[in-house]
Amino acid sequence: MESLAPFIHLSRKLSGFQKYSHIDMVSVGFSVLLYILENMLIGREECSIEDISGFLQNIIKRCYDINLTQEESKEMAFYIRDSISGSGGETVEFIYMNLENGREDSIPVKLIDTSYYEIKKSARYKLTDQGMEMLFKTREIFSEFRINVTQMYLKQQIEKGIFSGALQTVNELNLQVRQLREKLESLLLNIRQNVLGIDFEELKALFTRIKEQFESERREFNNIRRILKEQRQSIEKIGYNDLEDKELKSLEQIKILSERLGITTAEHDRLFKEKLDIVGEYLKTIEIKLRQGVSEYIDFEKS
DSSP, rough: OOHHHHHHHHHHHHHGGGGGSSOHHHHHHHHHHHHHHHHHHOOOOEEEEHHHHHHHHHHHHHHHHOOOOOHHHHHHHHHHHHHHHHTTTEEEEEEEEEETTEEEEEEOOOEEEEEEEEEEEEEEEEEHHHHHHHHHHOOOOOOOOOOOOHHHHHHHHTTTTTTHHHHHHHHHHHHHHHHHHHHHHHHHHHHHHTTTOOOOHHHHHHHHHHHHHHHHHHHHHHHHHHHHHHHHHHHHHHOGOOOHHHHHHHHHHHHHHHHHHHHHHHHHHHHHHHHHHHHHOEEEEEEEHHHHHHOOOOOOOOO
């Protein structure tokens, strides 16, 4: 029930907005959480109500062809914020019937937090660990940020010493890197099969975004490995003979985690070096051919 509580809480709270009963407020609420997450991932300042209001104007126009006024979008933004975590990012108690003991029980839910507040200045919001974990579990994450989010989640688990959970997360991360390989190979195949039908400038911009994303992920992998090393060294300082069973188990899990993370990082680096170099060469070749006005088939080397 602890894992389900944030979802049920969100659904219950966002389903009662009668003024916009024709709008799926649960989906819109999830979109707001993803918007806050996106801002956190790309290093912007956390979101203000004005930011969320502008986001809502765009998404409601695009999905429902409704032009919300600034006042209406701000009202919706306040409603979503208050429904999710209250005006100041309070913890909400989710009440449910515990069928094992036949009594009411409660689980604290806090998905967003106030990261900045001063008198006469607006609050700014960021996701809590619980909020990020909820999005991680639903996989409701923009595909281009999925590895970043998993890295962030893994880093938090390691910092908190939750090594058993971190082992599961690094397996998920390994799967995502393999899926990235398939995505890049599909991109390369599409380039080979449809050279002259590809928008060169669009492809060039895509290549730049992929490269920047790779570099960001690579830096985060190095950061995670550093934190993991520090955790191991912190335990080892105690002295082997003085270690308790829990600490010995943590050391064993850290060892396995380091090995699996090393495999994932190596695969990610190999993708970075091999596939991006190939895409870069394709771009150069296409640019030369387009300048020469050649419309013949281009026989690229296989990757």
